[in-house]
Amino acid sequence: MIARRTVLSPTAALFAASFAAFAFASPANAQFAKPEDAVKYRQSAFVVMGSHMGRLGAMAQGKAPFDAEAARHSAQVIETMARLPWEGFAPATESLDSHARPELFRNMDDVKRLIEGLNAETAKLPAAVGSLETLRTQVGATGQACRACHDKYRRKI
Amino acid sequence: MIARRTVLSPTAALFAASFAAFAFASPANAQFAKPEDAVKYRQSAFVVMGSHMGRLGAMAQGKAPFDAEAARHSAQVIETMARLPWEGFAPATESLDSHARPELFRNMDDVKRLIEGLNAETAKLPAAVGSLETLRTQVGATGQACRACHDKYRRKI
Numbered sequence A, B: 001m002i003a004r005r006t007v008l009s010p011t012a013a014l015f016a017a018s019f020a021a022f023a024f025a026s027p028a029n030a031q032f033a034k035p036e037d038a039v040k041y042r043q044s045a046f047v048v049m050g051s052h053m054g055r056l057g058a059m060a061q062g063k064a065p066f067d068a069e070a071a072r073h074s075a076q077v078i079e080t081m082a083r084l085p086w087e088g089f090a091p092a093t094e095s096l097d098s099h100a101r102p103e104l105f106r107n108m109d110d111v112k113r114l115i116e117g118l119n120a121e122t123a124k125l126p127a128a129v130g131s132l133e134t135l136r137t138q139v140g141a142t143g144q145a146c147r148a149c150h151d152k153y154r155r156k157i
Helices: A010-017 A020-024 A035-060 A068-081 A102-106 A108-122 A132-153 B010-017 B020-024 B035-060 B068-081 B102-106 B108-122 B132-153
Strands: none
Touching: A035 A068, A035 A132, A035 B035, A068 A108, A068 B068, A102 A108, A102 A132, A108 A132, B035 B068, B035 B132, B068 B108, B102 B108, B102 B132, B108 B132
């Protein structure tokens, strides 16, 4: 059997070559070349999400001036980010040092439920940033959804 | 003058307290409590963007099966991410060890031009993922926009 050949422009070929590690990704965890990449990916998504939650939290607390446009941008980034990290919690990452407690990997049904709860709240954020009052309420609800998972499955390191 | 008091629900207050560092952010770089946070933020955005560019690159190169839905998700994440990192290149971060060459901070007009070039390409990604052929072309163009900046302002460490 002859492998299907793909034709790439020189530019695309050069670019794709820099991601050659993906050729070695296992089918079970095809998005990441190695478990460390999955941890780095999920942590990066949490850093971006946390930064924007911090911006909304500062507005909600009156430590930063309310700025509806900036709040809307942060809300949209948070909504996108909140849907990303979970594929990074692959079983192969359990043995790696991170904030994740071992219990997380043994309770994926519960984790999934908590994730859906978070996503339900972050989905309401973009519509809630029109006024400081509604922003405050929805930032509180989103923070509660964050903590519902952190309290059970995140440890300080 | 009496400082305006803000009323937060107990949940929101608890949540906002975890971002108290923002109270100390300088006006000049109000989104980050310290320069290290800005570096971590921009690097995290690049990690997430790079992961999804890798997924599209793998499809473009035939190393992963073409999946229009997954490609659309990655394209949307990339478009969002490509607009984020730049505020992390604050002048105060120049002295910190990172991939950024010192030249970057002395040529911000050029960097801005390159960023706008990247954003112009990433904005076309979501509409380009409908077929492998158009995906391949636009992944190539986007990768070229990435490299236009990396070649000048990014160093290996």
